[in-house]
Amino acid sequence: MVRPNEPTWCGRLPLSEWDQIGTITHVPTIYFYRSPQTLNISTISNTLKDSLSRALVPFYPLAGRLHWIENGRLELQCNAIGAQFIEAESSSTLEEVGDLSLSSEYLYHLSPNVDYTLPIHELPLVIVQLTTFKCGGFGLSLAISHAVADGQSALHFINEWSRFARGETLEMVPFLDRKVLRAGEPPLAPPLPAACHSRSEFEHPPLLLGQSTNMEQRKKKTTVAIFKLSKQQVDGLRNLANLSWGNPSNGRGYTRYETVAGHVWRCACKAREHKVEQPTCLGVCVDSRCRMKPPLPKGYFGNATLDVVATSLSGDLVSRPLGYASSRIREAIEKVNDEYIKSEIEFLKNQKDLSRFQDLHAISSDKGPFYGNPNMGVVSWLTLPVNGLDFGWGKEVQMYPGTHEFDGDSVLLPGLDGDGSIVLAICLQVDHMAAFKKLFYQEDQINHANYVNV
Template sequence: MVTILDTHTVIPREETPKGLVHLSDNDQLWRWSHTPSIYVYKPTQNSNNNNLIERMRDSLSEILIHYYPLAGRLNWTKGSRLELDCNSKGVLLLEAESSKSMAEYGGFLPNNPSVKELVPTVDYSRPINELPLFLAQVTKFKGSNDGGGFVIGTALSHPLADGISAIRFINAWAKLTRGATLDPANDLPFLDRTILKPSHPVNPPRFDHPEFKPLPLILGRTDNLEEQKKKTTFARLDLNPEHVQKLKKNANKNAIANSVDDNQNGSERPYSRFEVICAHIWRSACKARKLQENQPTVVKFNGDIRSRLQPPLPHNYFGNALSPTVTPVCYVKEITTRPLSFVAEMIREAVKKFSNPEYVKSQMDYVAGFEGRWDLIRTPHSEKGEYRTDIPFFGNPNIILGSWMSLPVYEADFGSGKPFYFGHGGLCPYDRGIIALAPDDGDNGGGVVVFMNFQEEHMKDFIKFFWEDI
C-alpha cells in the first residue's frame, strides 16, 4: 500500500508568458489523457537522497520557467479542439511511501496492481481545465535494506508532448536536481507550435492515407466492440544481443536469397533492428491469435518527423511531432508462413511513408480537413471506459507497435544515479508493443526489451511463439 505524505503545487519560479496558446493539429490527434511512466532507482552507497523532495521541488520550479506550458491547463473549444491556457496554475509533486519493499514489486510490470499506486492518479471526473498537465510522485520503499531506493512515477498530458519531448523535459529537470548545468542547445525547448500550422487554404491531400481509415476487422464481424471489451495483460521480453543478431541474420539472409531467386537486386539496405523485431512480434501475434489464414491484418506505428520535414523542425521542438503510419494489408497466412524478410519488408513500407516529406505534408493537410470532427481520428481516451465503433482501435486482428530505442530514458539522474528500470506505468486497452533498449547494466548491454500488452487469452501463446521462433 502506498500512502501520500504530502502534495506540492509547483509553479514557475519567475513570471512566464500568459494567455491562450495554439496547439497544432498534430497535438489534436492523441488521447487527451496522461501518459504514465515509472523510473526505479536502486539504493547505492553514493545515493544523494538528502532533502530529495525539496531539491526536486526547487528544480521543478526552475525548469518550469523554460517549460512553462506544462504549468497551464487545457480547454475544449468548439469542434472538440484542444487549446492551451498558459495560466501558471502549476504542476503537482507528490511525496509518498510504500508499505512494501522494492523486492515485493517484482519486475515493476504494469499488470501488477501495486505498480499503479506508484503513478500519480488523475481524476478525470473533473473538468479538463482543472487537471494538471504534469504530475510526479516520489515513493520511497519500506525496509532498511532498501535505504535510498525509490521510484518516480510521472503522468504527462499527451497533447502537450510526445515521448521525445517528455523525456527531454524529465532529463533537464533531473540535471537541475543533481546540480548540473543545462545545455541551452539541447535541454531547453522550442515552444512555437505554429510552425506546424497547415497551409491556408488547406491543400487537398496528394496521397491516400490508410493510417486514418478503419483497420481490418475479424472476419465475420461488423465492428470491433467485442475485442475492445477483452482484457489485456503485460509481459516483458528481454532480447540479448545474440537474439537480435539472429533475427537480423534470418531476415536479411532470406532477403538475399529471395532477391537471387526472383532475379532482383535485393533489399536496398539490411533490415534494421526495429524492422525485424516488429516483424517478429507481428508474426508471433498472428500465430497466437489462431485466426483464419485469409484474415486481413496490419501493423500501425508512429514515427518522429522532426528531421523528416523540409525544412526540418528544430530538434528540441516541444510538442507532438509524430506521424502515424500503417503497413500494407496482409493475410495471416502470409505473415505466418512467408520468410521473415517478407514481414520486415511490410514494416519497411510503412516506414517509407513518414520518411517522405511530401507524404507527411499531405498527411497534415488530410488531418486539417477534420477540423470540428477530431474524435473521428483521435486516439481514444482509455480512462473513460467507453466502447465506440467510430474511433480508432488497434487490437485484434491488428497491432500497434512503437520504438523507444532513441529515447535517452536512462539519463534521468536526480542525484542518486541512473534508474535501473524505466517502463510504462499502466496497462494499454489494446494490443501494443514497445521496443526499447535494455539498460546497460553490464549484463545485457546492447540488448533490447519488448514491453508487450496483449489480450489475456492469447498472451501465453504469444510468449511461446515469440521464443520458439528465436
C-alpha cells in the same frame, strides 16, 4: 502544486494538428531507485520539487492547462498554474518490484491517477508521484499529457529536469513555437494537391472476420508480459529478416525496430490463430522531425510523430519469412516524407471537427482507439534517452513504461545496461499470451531465458 520559480510568458498557445489527434491523455513512465545512503526521502522530495520548479521556467507550457475551443480543437493556456507533485508510501520493498513482476493493479497504484471525468482545463499537464518503499528505495512516476509533448519532447523535459536537480544548467533550449507546423493557421487556399496515398491511419483498424464490432474483443481479459532479447538474439533476427526477403529497399538492412516489430506481429497472428484471409494491421509511430524540409528546429517541443499503419493478411505474415513482415513495416515508414507530412496536416486542417481522431478516454475505457485482435501497435522507444535518469543520487535500477492494458499494446525499449539488448513490454489477451511466449522465442537463435510474467 509546483509552479515555475520565475515569471513566465502567459497567454494562449496554438497547438498543431498533431497535438490534437490520437492520444491526448497522459502517458506514464516509472523509474525505480535504491535508497541513497547519504540522503533521506525528505531531501530527495525537496530536491525534486525545487528542480521541477526551475525546469518549468524554460518548459513553461507544461505548467499551463488545455482548453477546448470550437470543433473539437484545443488550445494551450500558459498560466503557470503548475505541475502536480504527489508523495506516497508503499508497504512493499524495492526488491518486490525491481524485477518488474508486477500486476497491472500494482503499477496503477505506483502511477499518478488522472481523473478524466474532470473538465480538461482542470487537469495538470504534468503529474509526478514519488512513492517510498519500506526498504528506503523509491519509485518516481511521471504522467505527461500527450497533447503537449510526444515521447521525444517529454524525455527532453525529463532529462533537463534531472540536470537541474544535479546542479547543472540547461543543455538544450526547447523550441516552443509550433507555427513551424502551422499551428493555429487556417487551411491553405488553394489547398495542397492530395498526396498519392490512402489515409488508412485515420480509418478504423480491421475487425476479426465474422464480427461487426470490436466490443467482444475489448471485453477479453488481458495480461502484460516483459520479454528480453539480447544483442545476439536481435542480430540473429536481423540476419534472418535480411536473408529471407531479398534486398530491402534503399539498399540498407532492416532496422532493429523493423525486425523485432515484424517478429512481434507474426507471433501475435500465430498465437491468435487467425484465418489465412484475416486482414491485420500494425500501428507504427514515425518521427517527422528530420523528414521535413527543412527539418524541424533542434529541440522542437510538441508532437512531431505520425501514426501510420502497415497492412497484410495474417496468412501471408505467418507463411512467409520474417523479412516479409519487416518489408511491410518499412513500406509504411518510408511513405512519411515532406510531401506526406504537409498533406496530412492539410487534411486535418480541413476537417470540420477533430473529435473523431482523438482518444479522450482513460485506460480501460471501452471507447477510443483499439489496436487489439486482429491488430497490433508497436511503439519504439529504442532511440529515446529513456534510461540513465540521474537526479543526483545515481541512475535508476529499473525503468518501466507504465500501464499497458489494451490488447495489442506494446512498446520496445533499449536494455537498461546499454548493451544492445531490447525489452518488449506487451499486452495480449490471457488466452493468447502463453502461445505468444512460446512463438516469440521459437525462431532460430532465440531462446526463452529472459521472460518475466506481469
